[in-house]
Amino acid sequence: MLTNRQLLILQVTVDDFIETAQPVGSRQLSKKEEVPFSPATIRNDMADLEEMGYLEKTHTSSGRVPSQKGYRYYVDNMLTPQRISKSEIKQIRSIFEERMVETEQVIRKSAAILSELTNYTSIMLGLDVRKHRVKRFSIVPLTDDSAVAIIVTDSGHVENRVFSIPESFTASDIERMVNLINERLVGVHLHELPAKLEAVTLAVLRQNNGRLNDLLGSLNKALTIEHEDKVYYGGKMQLLNQPEFNDVEKARSIMYWMDHVNQMPGLFHLDQKGIQIRIGTENNHLAMEDCSIITASYDIGEEQIGSIAIIGPTRMDYKRVVSLLDVMSGDLSRELSKILHGPHG
Amino acid sequence: MLTNRQLLILQVTVDDFIETAQPVGSRQLSKKEEVPFSPATIRNDMADLEEMGYLEKTHTSSGRVPSQKGYRYYVDNMLTPQRISKSEIKQIRSIFEERMVETEQVIRKSAAILSELTNYTSIMLGLDVRKHRVKRFSIVPLTDDSAVAIIVTDSGHVENRVFSIPESFTASDIERMVNLINERLVGVHLHELPAKLEAVTLAVLRQNNGRLNDLLGSLNKALTIEHEDKVYYGGKMQLLNQPEFNDVEKARSIMYWMDHVNQMPGLFHLDQKGIQIRIGTENNHLAMEDCSIITASYDIGEEQIGSIAIIGPTRMDYKRVVSLLDVMSGDLSRELSKILHGPHG
DNA sequence: TATTAGCACTCTATATGAGCGAGTGCTAAC
DNA sequence: GTTAGCACTCGCTCATATAGAGTGCTAATA
Numbered sequence: 001m002l003t004n005r006q007l008l009i010l011q012v013t014v015d016d017f018i019e020t021a022q023p024v025g026s027r028q029l030s031k032k033e034e035v036p037f038s039p040a041t042i043r044n045d046m047a048d049l050e051e052m053g054y055l056e057k058t059h060t061s062s063g064r065v066p067s068q069k070g071y072r073y074y075v076d077n078m079l080t081p082q083r084i085s086k087s088e089i090k091q092i093r094s095i096f097e098e099r100m101v102e103t104e105q106v107i108r109k110s111a112a113i114l115s116e117l118t119n120y121t122s123i124m125l126g127l128d129v130r131k132h133r134v135k136r137f138s139i140v141p142l143t144d145d146s147a148v149a150i151i152v153t154d155s156g157h158v159e160n161r162v163f164s165i166p167e168s169f170t171a172s173d174i175e176r177m178v179n180l181i182n183e184r185l186v187g188v189h190l191h192e193l194p195a196k197l198e199a200v201t202l203a204v205l206r207q208n209n210g211r212l213n214d215l216l217g218s219l220n221k222a223l224t225i226e227h228e229d230k231v232y233y234g235g236k237m238q239l240l241n242q243p244e245f246n247d248v249e250k251a252r253s254i255m256y257w258m259d260h261v262n263q264m265p266g267l268f269h270l271d272q273k274g275i276q277i278r279i280g281t282e283n284n285h286l287a288m289e290d291c292s293i294i295t296a297s298y299d300i301g302e303e304q305i306g307s308i309a310i311i312g313p314t315r316m317d318y319k320r321v322v323s324l325l326d327v328m329s330g331d332l333s334r335e336l337s338k339i340l341h342g343p344h345g
Numbered sequence: 346m347l348t349n350r351q352l353l354i355l356q357v358t359v360d361d362f363i364e365t366a367q368p369v370g371s372r373q374l375s376k377k378e379e380v381p382f383s384p385a386t387i388r389n390d391m392a393d394l395e396e397m398g399y400l401e402k403t404h405t406s407s408g409r410v411p412s413q414k415g416y417r418y419y420v421d422n423m424l425t426p427q428r429i430s431k432s433e434i435k436q437i438r439s440i441f442e443e444r445m446v447e448t449e450q451v452i453r454k455s456a457a458i459l460s461e462l463t464n465y466t467s468i469m470l471g472l473d474v475r476k477h478r479v480k481r482f483s484i485v486p487l488t489d490d491s492a493v494a495i496i497v498t499d500s501g502h503v504e505n506r507v508f509s510i511p512e513s514f515t516a517s518d519i520e521r522m523v524n525l526i527n528e529r530l531v532g533v534h535l536h537e538l539p540a541k542l543e544a545v546t547l548a549v550l551r552q553n554n555g556r557l558n559d560l561l562g563s564l565n566k567a568l569t570i571e572h573e574d575k576v577y578y579g580g581k582m583q584l585l586n587q588p589e590f591n592d593v594e595k596a597r598s599i600m601y602w603m604d605h606v607n608q609m610p611g612l613f614h615l616d617q618k619g620i621q622i623r624i625g626t627e628n629n630h631l632a633m634e635d636c637s638i639i640t641a642s643y644d645i646g647e648e649q650i651g652s653i654a655i656i657g658p659t660r661m662d663y664k665r666v667v668s669l670l671d672v673m674s675g676d677l678s679r680e681l682s683k684i685l686h687g688p689h690g
Numbered sequence: 691t692a693t694t695a696g697c698a699c700t701c702t703a704t705a706t707g708a709g710c711g712a713g714t715g716c717t718a719a720c
Numbered sequence: 721g722t723t724a725g726c727a728c729t730c731g732c733t734c735a736t737a738t739a740g741a742g743t744g745c746t747a748a749t750a
Contacts, residue, residue, distance in 0.1 A: 023713090025712065025713050025714085026713075026714080027712075027713075028712090028713095037722080037723090038722070038723050038724080039713090039723090039724095040715095040722075040723055040724070040725090041721090041722060041723070043713090043714065043715075044715095044722090046714095047714085047715075057713095057714090059729090059730060059731070060713090060714075060729055060730055061712070061713045061714055061728085061729045061730045061731080062712085062713065062714090062730075062731080063712080063713065063714095102507050135485065135487075136485045138483065140480065140481045140497045142480075142499075142501045146501070148497055148501050148503060150495060150497070150503060152485040152493055152495070152505075154487075156487045156491070156493050156507050158493060158495060158503065158505040160497075160503040162447045162501050236600075236604060237597055237600060237601050237604075240593060240596075240597045240600075245593070246593050247593070248585060248590070248591050248592065248593060248596055251585075251593055251596055251597070252582055252585045252596070255581075255582060255585075255600055256582050259581060259582075368742090370741065370742050370743085371742075371743080372741080372742075373741090373742095382693080382694090383693070383694050383695080384694090384695095384742090385693075385694050385695070385696090385744095386692090386693060386694070388742090388743065388744075389693090389744095391743095392743090392744080402742095402743090404700090404701060404702075405699095405700055405701060405742090405743075406699085406700045406701045406702080406741070406742045406743055407701075407702080407741080407742065407743090408741080408742065408743095
């Protein structure tokens with residue numbers, strides 16, 4: 001559909017705008033050596049590109065700016081991966097040099113470095129807690145009628161909840177229950193725990209029947225772990241450095257968005273592998289309509305999938321970010337697997 | 346030093362500016378019925394007040410604005426407590442109606458309501474974890490050479506850290522150690538734990554001597570709990586609604602401050618009781634020079650002190666905020682004590 | 691003597707218009 | 721098919737004019 005020259009002009013226009021944040025005009029383009037055409041020729045092609053929806057004008061006599069469709073086309077067809085310099089790769093690898101034992105630590109540091117290398121805001125989604133498996137369960141009584149339930153998962157993560165205990169239960173009842181769980185429910189996914197808990201305990205603790213339901217109810221309620229992803233940011237304020245957000249209204253709505261993403265359902269599609277790019281309104285959120293989010297998934301072992309993302313203006317440096325995320329997600333998969341499955345596994 | 350009329354004018358000026366955010370002029374003031382003087386008279390007094398440093402002009406022919414010294418005087422001498430309406434008190438009490446068992450929950454909800462009632466940003470400092478006491482200690486092995494240490498405190502809080510175990514230690518070594526701690530170190534403050542740990546275990550686990558130091562070292566490092574206060578916000582973005590922050594630079598530095606307060610040492614003086622007001626530069630931080638922070642302490646039992654605070658523009662409604670914080674801190678002291686010491690204690 | 695009216699002055703905010711520059715679209719020439 | 725040329729449009733900047741709010745000072749007033 002597009003002529004070669006139009007392709008060239010679209011690409012150079014997007015590249016230039018990404019770099020300068022200024023609408024790009026025909027004269028300016030014709031000065032570049034990659035574009036050996038006169039301004040008039042360029043104008044004609046730009047007019048065509050505008051008609052087809054790839055470019056836009058901010059006002060009648062301004063230069064052109066890529067439209068969302070333009071970015072989409074650029075991203076889908078013109079993304080030549082950029083080489084990441086050795087020093088940058090070294091910087092990424094440095095995350096894993098000091099032996100760290102906690103995934104959270106690794107994730108935090110990754111977020112920081114990613115943001116430093118891109119000058120955009122980075123987001124790391126913590127692993128979905130519900131996919132972890134029970135390794136050890138225990139209950140510690142607090143007062144006469146309340147206790148805290150503690151679950152250690154295979155990944156070393158610890159979840160804890162306070163719940164209330166009906167009066168008729170004694171310490172030894174509780175102990176029996178804990179033993180039961182440790183015998184039978186190790187290896188169960190956290191999100192399955194409440195259901196299984198009921199099945200297992202009902203069969204055995206029958207004698208306390210009347211009150212058992214109360215206990216189970218209260219415990220299940222406490223143990224029901226919402227799908228509340230933990231979100232780590234790196235360079236949260238970086239976005240505000242971009243000229244497109246020099247406006248308090250926009251700044252606020254973005255900040256607000258960031259503080260509340262984890263409460264918004266389905267903003268990240270964790271189930272998709274590889275690198276995804278969502279541009280402007282593709283993010284399905286008003287606050288994000290001037291932003292693009294590039295997400296890369298990494299996996300740990302076989303099933304657990306985590307995500308890292310960079311959020312920047314639609315005018316972000318896609319080439320570079322995609323390449324960086326690629327390196328980073330590979331390294332993360334490798335290193336987190338090591339941590340979780342031990343140096344020998 | 347100040348004549349009665351000057352006092353009146355200062356007060357009315359501050360009140361008016363708090364309300365309107367506009368510099369207040371003499372003519373405007375003379376229209377109010379509390380001020381039965383002509384503009385000329387008011388001008389004279391205002392000029393005096395300016396000379397003494399209580400008022401400022403934004404430019405030569407503008408109205409006056411309270412200076413930091415002016416606010417300070419106002420706050421120290423003119424703060425008549427405001428009556429809190431019954432419906433508002435009811436709203437505050439609603440926090441404690443549904444029986445909540447976790448202090449964190451209570452604190453979160455308090456933050457939200459406080460911000461809603463004031464239209465400013467609220468900050469709740471979580472209790473200083475280091476002052477909690479050990480209730481139960483346990484260690485769960487993760488891999489061959491790492492394990493997670495879990496401490497439940499008397500308040501129901503759970504701390505956990507991953508640490509590494511030298512190879513020569515067996516499961517039963519670890520078990521002995523855990524038992525030892527649960528026998529001897531229950532009731533110890535969290536911040537004293539590392540020191541005491543060493544004293545207790547050295548005496549008993551002597552046989553494993555060479556490696557014990559490694560284990561203790563790694564465990565102590567993990568258990569050393571920094572003074573890192575947990576900070577909960579309510580209405581984090583409220584501040585950006587204030588006209589004085591309609592500027593991305595300021596907005597950013599405030600957001601940044603909020604995200605990093607807990608890493609800045611000594612910004613809250615937890616040891617002081619009662620209500621404190623810090624105005625502008627009294628906060629000792631550039632980002633806060635247009636803000637005031639009003640802090641109220643509450644206590645739980647006898648020694649633990651927590652803080653709630655409201656952060657708003659220096660032009661904030663001191664009367665109202667002070668009164669609200671007063672009610673809130675009282676209620677919090679009462680209710681949190683109940684939770685922590687149980688319904689019968 | 692303390693207060694007030696009056697007046698000249700200052701500064702901001704807002705609107706208006708001119709001039710410049712960058713850019714466009716169209717047409718005619720190459 | 722490409723380019724040169726030209727008229728036109730729009731935004732930006734700068735200067736100027738004007739209105740309005742407020743001040744400081746002086747002289748009149750109670």
